[in-house]
Amino acid sequence: MRAGWPVLAALMLATLAVTVDNTVLNVALPSISTDLNAGTSQLQWIVNAYSLLFGGLLLTGGSLADRLGRRRVLLGGLAAFAAASALVLVVHSGPELIALRALSGVAAAFLLPSTVALMYRAFEGPARATAIGIAGSVAALGFVIGPLLGGALLEFFSWQSVFLVNVPIAALALLLVRAVIPPDAERSGGPADLPGAVLSVLAMLGLVAALVDGPDHGWGSPLVVGPALGALVTGVVFVWWELRAAHPMLDVRLIGRRAVAGPGAAQGALMFAASGSLFLITQHLQILKGYSPIEAGVSSAPIAIGLIGAGPLFTWSARRLGAAGTAALGLLIAAAAMACLGLGIRHGYLPLAGGLLALGAGVRLGITVAALAVLDGLPAEAAGTGAALGDTFQEIGGALGVALLGSIYNVIYQSDLPSAAPAAARDSLRGALSLHDAALSAAARHAFTSGAQIALLACAGILAAVAVVARLTVSRDLDLTEAT
Template identity: 45%
Template sequence: MHAVQSPLATASPAAGAAAPARHTAVLAITCLALATVVAAMSSLNVALPAIARETHADQSQLSWIIDAYSLVFAALLLPAGALGDRFGRRRALLAGLTVFGAGSALAMTTTSPDALIAVRALLGVGAALVMPATLATITSTFPRERRAGAVSVWAAVAGASAVVGVLISGSLLQEWSWRSVFLLNVVLAGLAVAGVVARVPESAEPQQPPLDVLGALLVATGLGVLVYSIIEAPQHGWTSPATLGGAGLGLLVLIGFVAWELRTGHPLLDPRLFRNRRFAAGTASIALQFFAFFGFLFVLMQYLQLVRGDSALTAAVSMLPMAATLVPGSRLSPLLGARLGVRRPWVAGLVLAATGLGLFSRVDGDTPYWQLAGILVVLGAGLGLAMPPATTAITDALPATQQAVGSAMNDLARELGGALGIAVLGSILTAGYRSHLTLPDLPAQAADAARSSLGAAAAMGGPVLDHARTAFVAGLQEALLGGAATLLLAAVAVALLLRRRSSER
């Protein structure tokens, strides 16, 4: 297979002198497109209390409003990445950004939680076309000696965009309704489209094998059933036949996907790639990092607004200490890796991030903000150190002809980890909240409404809200302990997979 050469690869000597500037423009535009779709995963978290009040969404529906986007995003990443490789990554960027912008405009007109869930799923379709095309464009445009630096910028943007999206959304919510968050999506998508049209070259591999349609259907179905079962578990019970049967069916379909991928001549994702230790370590680490990160953001925004009573803007600004260390940590990580070997800063970052979540699991409604800020600094520094080596391990583990596969796998690990993190940690939070909430003197109908979400309890005020806040904190502590354990698991996995000295070369 031979990739179609971009104008950058065939430029004249004079144009070649301008290559660094062109590379910078391509990096800036692709990172804007990346930030647009990544921020959409987190930016709506700050609006959840307002959405719950206006649409009367319960806690499960709030999880779906966030996760419908992430789940469709993850399920379609591999086939969407393959389409971008075949027909052109620039075309994929333009198509995906158009769908994303149009869907965001439609979301501004919704009035019910179910409609909002459906539109968020549509946004996931657009995002699936955009994200793999961003990293594939960077790796196909930049020369190898500059690729690690460009990928570190990409990883920093991917991590920081979640925090920046929350901050901008909080600012918008200070003056306007939650629909302004979707207006932001429309504006960012429009700017990214203009940049892609003006400066991003086309790159493609038209000699691609036939698309693995059955594999795409199997992975989408398996992930959908699994995540649905996890999100609905607090409603049905974690040990109920519906939960266990649904989770078992989802896992069975995913096992069938792996079996099919091993048999077919043109797999969507070849499971044999995981024999490469660096590839396996990078994939596992990225998935588990974003599992903890996006699950944390989902529960944190509700804690700050509904337990501490912060405004949307104050809650968003409260996240700045994490961004202040995440971005520098992402830039420092490649330098430490070059000096100490990739394994040490990578594992240290994961342990540091796990420590941050473990400390956060001890907070309550009266914890002073300076303590929260200190914990966020620790968490951001850990994630900043751990994200770039994981992404670089995936892309560097594969030859140039398989960079698209590496890009898609990196994106899939991020989105799947994020979707599962929101589902699992959100469900742990919901189950803990309901189990710790006791309202013996409240009529059954009012008690059921209070148990549906903290937002509903907040509308009742008084003693009900006090009990609900205490119960929510108990559920939050359990959820964040689960997130900390996940990051420690990632640290152990990376340490074991890269234990050979040759792995650091």
């Protein structure tokens, strides 16, 4: 293991660049909203453009890494990720930032699968298990560092700094990878399924577009119905194509397996809750409660504490309840956490801290079991696909969480405002407060809280339902010994 430390350090630095980027953005959303005059819908797209392209292209990135060489694809992904982050300096509008986030998502999709594959190649036996454990800790560390780093940067610099911080991290990782990881000795895999990748991304973009734009344009508007129908048609074509392709991006028959679909839904639902809740909570803290960015970052830390500190609970649950029971318990804890957030959002920070702490613990229990269950439900030769598939479930779940919970909030927010409220107030809470109308500001604050409350409580119900699914689909014989 000692000889492999430089390799592991290079791969973990590359992983850290992606995990920090995934979590640093939320605390910057209020500043972005003010500077770019971005409403709720644009903020949703700024978050989701990255997640959708990242999640939609992960399997393709893994396929290209197998075909072109994992080191080569990792180096290209790191260079593209650094360049995309640096381009924030020329961004002057919401649509430009959305496009830039999409580009970053593409780069991350080619970067991350290569780190996992190179880790498997560099380590064997017990050393591999140790390396995977360290990788998981680094991912959790990114979850902790992101909000704190973002808040600290925003105390002294503009919102662009939360993206520019990726540049030195990615550049250092690139130099380390070139120095310590040998060139690819052999390549494998068939040609990348680019049509499948494009179809999957288009289907998800259409669905998210309908969810995000529904509150602004009306659910019967052609601008909403069109993308929804497009998503349905494209999704059907994607399944048809994957069933007939010689080298499919994804064997959809595998997802149809009960032992894969159920745990996959659990992974997606937990990230749905985490991403959607943080999207709302960070805006609540900064815009409604007046927290500074660093205060909001620190106030979001309980979710990371719960994520890291739930190890003893996981060990106890694995031994007493088994795999299926532990997955269900994690989802139920997360459901209770979302209910606590929803009911407590009107009553100060303490209920929010408790809810975030419990949410982190629930995510740790549920996702750990669900990820192992997905791998267990696939043939041994499909282990690489299973790992990428788990990440895909989580990224798509996170994107849908921001889209759906954000849209539920937006519908309630707009309906609770006075009918004569100006367009700026309907666009966002920040817009309403900028008008300096005391009565309108009070109405907008109440509407924001009501919308966030209903969205969070709806998420609690979704998690409770998925807990039942996980209890019925996760194998009771799944061995959790290595995970504890």
